[in-house]
Amino acid sequence: MDQSRYEYLLLLGDNSMILGHRLSELCGHGPSLETDIALTNISLDLFGQVRSYFQYAAELKGDAATEDSIAFTRFDRDYRNAILVEQPNEDFAHVIVRQFLFDSFHLPLLEQLVNSRDETIAAIAAKSIKESRYHLRFSSEWVKRLGDGTEESHQRTQAALDHLYPYLHEVYNESPIEKEMKKAGIGADLATVEAISRNTIEDVLTESTLMLPKIEPRMVRGKQGIHSEHMGFILSDLQYMQRAYPNMQW
Amino acid sequence: MVSSTLHIANQQIEEALWSVTDPEIPVLSIMDMGVVREVTQDGEAVLISITPTYSGCPAMDTIADDIKKALKERGYQSKVKLILAPAWTTDWITERGRKKLQEYGIAPPMDEASDKAALLDGERMIKCTHCGSTSTRMISQFGSTACKALFQCNECDEPFDYFKCLK
């Protein structure tokens, strides 16, 4: 098996899956019907992308692996998502800022992956990119509305930004797998992605009257499997059905 | 290959495919949606390639099952393959499909530039499916499903869905 390519697919899929799971927690709990539906729809898009990544990963892995076995039957150390997407839904500002930071990165990432030498990854990216554009539109509109809104919405959004922004460093920071895949012409060049993402963030924050936090980046390594204390709780929820009824199918 | 010009040699198979509808928009055949990309036949085994509208579209599994069922009723064994490239676009919805959407109460997608103006800049141009007024405003970028946005009419006050342009 092509172990590196397999792990790269996990990395791409896990980010979307864990964020999608966080968003799914809001189903029926959104602050208004419209935002509830919007966030759940974004979650659904992300899970759709995950299915494509993991169906392909299962093909590479063989051994009767399926998209479900890859999604649900790994130990926490084998998940490759960044710490940013594990962060909890503290309040609506946190939900929106987390989404916005991720989208600002996700869109240019997909723009690069469209040219991947791996045809399947390129096809998944070409499909996902159209959806990701809507996600970024939604999240940046809300960052502006909250930042430039009331005193309280501004203060909460700034607090969310101060909390979440330091985790973005990890997302930009090339892990060994990402470096290898970039060299092979399969993966994205994160330096380019970072530059575009930073531009987007700067533009939207200026319009939102929010300040880019001057806080040291957090040196975390979710992409290498070292997760935060939140991950165990996420997995106990996410993996519940497979633990209770091993190999169950919908 | 665009689905409106998709050539299916076998009339029975074509009929079967036209009979399958999108479970979330029951008036619309998957052929009008442009979801069916290729049909190949080897004796009684038929291979149908379909492409999802959105990655997370929960209707795709149902559509695949419905295709197999419709073909089985006509005596064909079939396999349904999901293909991702080229990615689906709203341009593949047929003219007939757009009319059906409108009649069903979903405003059909506009061209890319108008779509942007309506969704981002609040331009009043999406036609209300109840009274026909173009004095309408967006309530939410995401409607009942990811492919739709929720609008409200300023004239008759009624809400309606708009099928977003996807390119």
Ligand SMILES: [Zn+2]
């Ligand atoms: Zn009206």
